[in-house]
Amino acid sequence: MPSLSSASNLTADATLSLTLRLVNPNQLKGIKYDPLNVTVYDFPNKSNVIGNILMPGFYQGYRKKATKPGQGTANTTVALRAVSENGTGVFRVDMATAVKFKTxxxxxxxxxxxxxxxxxxNASGVKVDRKGIRLRSMAPKMGNSCVVLLGALFNFLLFALLDFW
Known part of the structure; x- marks a missing residue:
């Protein structure tokens, strides 16, 4: 996001660009992607949208990698408010799509x-970490509630058996 750079005075440049790298590890299953909708929010409250990128759908063969660049227009006023005094900021990147598997x-x-x-x-509008960023599922995790439920069920059975003795 070049508009974050205070040294270049490119605040008129509202370009938001990113590159998605998608890996299909499936054997004998291709993936057909619907259009990908990437949304960038301010952090941590996600109340303001910085920008949207709509990428066309495509087919990815099995055991193939795909690199898809995308560009959109950013709301520079929201982006500049999300950046701290030292020039760094944290943005939330979400992607939504639908897929079908080809067998x-x-x-x-x-x-x-x-x-x-x-x-x-950073202050230049480039991600700080040199490594790629792995997008994770936004589905609610049920692991902790299952453990609590099993623990409550175990306690109930234990007290029920103690009442019989």
């Missing part, structure tokens, strides 16, 4: 996908 028998039903990650950018 020998045809296409599967459509599956909705919503993933996201927090991205730290």
């Amino acid at each position: 020998l028998y045809g296409y599967s039903k459509r599956h909705q996908i919503r993933i996201g990650a927090d991205v730290v950018v």
